[in-house]
Amino acid sequence: MKKENSIHHSSHSYIHQLKLSEIISYLQSIDVPFSYRSKVLYNKFKLLKLTEVAPIQVYNEFLRLIAYETKDLQWCAKAGLSSCNHNYSPIGEIFMSAKTLYDALIELNKYTDLFQGKTNTNIIIENHKAFVNYEVSILKPDFYRFDIEYSLFRLVSQLRERLGENWVPDSFHFQYALTKKDKENLKKIIPTHYEDNAKFNAISFSEHWLHDNFNQKEYDETFIFFLKNHLDRLKHSTSMPASMSTRVQDIVHQYILSEKDISLSCIASKLYISPRTLQRKLAKENINFSDILDKIRCDISINKLVEENIRIDSLAELLGYTDSAAFSKAFKRWTGSPPLQYIKKNSHHKA
Structure with a gap:
């Protein structure tokens, strides 16, 4: 049931031009042999206004096409994809390999800005509760609510990978107003408390989860070290256009x-x-x-x-x-x- 809810949410999620701008900027600077399909998507994304949105599944398809067409290991890592396996994410591997959830969230925050647009995430501890918040400071919150909801629900999905598929946060917090129907629809996806007009956009849960080490899967430390170094090079590389x-x-x-x-x-x-x-x-x-x-x-x-x-x-x-x-x-x-x-x-x- 919970799987179906996640899929339902994903198919009705959207991404703003804000998040696409760095990808578009990068692709404008390189000679990509676009296929017909990726060229159509690229042109549509390029013409979006800053606050306009595109369906998230179309965005994901575009990333897969570009990763395949460029055959560029760096690009694939930036897109969170592998040229040979679309389900593989370097950032996801690092997130899952961290010893505790706190370490995992620190790693996630460190690398997700590679192609996330002008976003910022923080871990805040208040009264034995952990808040993981998500901000895009240059726009009013209601302009990018789809990005917020998608990103926070995606975060919960990643947390469930570590903590179990039935895990839910204590609450979701949104800086914008939610109607009664909004809350009902969100509760169908993840049944928990939803607070609107909050001081930040976040999920909250008991602080003790930050120190979990329930991750049972064994990882090759040499491989994780390679991934971290690779992503660090990407983060500080000059491959992104500076012209x-x-x-x-x-x-x-x-x-x-x-x-x-x-x-x-x-x-x-x-x-x-x-x-x-x-x-x-x-x-x-x-x-x-x-x-x-x-x-x-x-x-x-x-x-x-x-x-x-x-x-x-x-x-x-x-x-x-x-x-x-x-x-x-x-x-x-x-x-x-x-x-x-x-x-x-x-x-x-x-x-």
Whole structure:
């Protein structure tokens, strides 16, 4: 019964663009031989707003495809997957091999930021209770509630691997409001207490569990040592893109559909540098800000016009143009055709 509940929750969970941004940024910097399926998913993820969500099962499928297509041991470890066995997770192995639950949680916190986005986890002890909390500080809690719920339920699943499949935390805590129906649905997954409008997002349980050593499985210490060293190298490696153009692209993708001002000054302020410094750094990479902005606007425009049938005036406003005429002029410069002509030609081709 509990297994079915976990599966039910997973199939109705979502992940925010926030968590995808580092993956997208990385893939933009390498020449990945995308299959048709992974390219479709990649383009959809790339166009998500910061607070928009994608189904978690689609996200997991995307990770498996990329791990397979890159055949890159480092990438597989970053994705928590193995190229030859999708159920194998280096981080999971380390979590399970730790002597106590406290050690396991410390290890988990140490490595999960490799591709988790801008998240933070902590262990807090109060009145003989342990709280494992999960935070994404740059957004309001209700914007990323799916991430919170998925991450906390996933944590419980990992804890059950060590403590037994019937183990449940004493309570769940969420910083946002839950309706009566929300609580009823969550209790169907894990029957325990759910507190909303809490001071942090967390699960709680008796402190004594932190010192458990119930893990019966024997592990090759040399192998675990290798995994830890491998993940440490990943964490501090330069394989993640550090180019200024990639960082600018990532920020523009995050904010272009949610903020009116996507200017050089706006992006520079988000990078904590002056506009002039940003211009100079981009010039060293033989690119300028307007080229980056044009490319992203073009990609978004094509997708939304052909795939989503959005109105031209609505799209112009969404992308920060003063009117549809200015947008149409820019669109013709990008594609060689006015928007309506481009839609007709590509809709026919698609059909």
